[in-house]
């Protein structure tokens with residue numbers, strides 16, 4: 746299974762594989778197929794040899810596998826445990842069921858979930874589909890978006906007063 750003989754084969758048939766990819770004995774955490782070692786400008790990493798599979802494990806400078814850190818957080822979308830992953834913008838909480846579930850949260854320097862990262866539920870009801878609206882933020886400021894997004898793209902602009910009220914209510918709920 747992917748051992749010495751395969752390596753010899755790849756050694757003699759370099760065209761079977763792109764030169765920057767190296768066969769390893771590591772198994773893909775998602776599908777169990779062998780993984781290939783590649784180098785990007787962010788460092789070394791392992792990718793699944795099946796290019797339809799998104800299995801990927803980052804490697805440290807010493808070639809050690811960088812496993813996501815376990816946490817006590819549970820994904821509120823699918824119930825799987827959340828793990829700490831490191832992306833280009835720093836550490837974040839990601840669902841361990843990725844890529845099936847793509848739920849993520851921002852975390853602060855201590856690794857605590859940043860409560861305000863997700864949209865805040867409000868009592869406003871979407872006048873197009875009847876679902877609850879959530880407070881979202883964009884570069885231009887806060888607005889109410891339908892929780893049925895992306896099926897319903899209804900957006901309502903609200904006053905600063907209303908935004909303050911929603912935030913105050915949300916803070917009271919999260920601290921309770």
Ligand SMILES: [Zn+2]
Nearest residue numbers: 773793798800
């Ligand atoms: Zn895989």
Ligand SMILES: [Zn+2]
Nearest residue numbers: 820823840846
């Ligand atoms: Zn999840």
Ligand SMILES: [Zn+2]
Nearest residue numbers: 871874891897
């Ligand atoms: Zn809607």
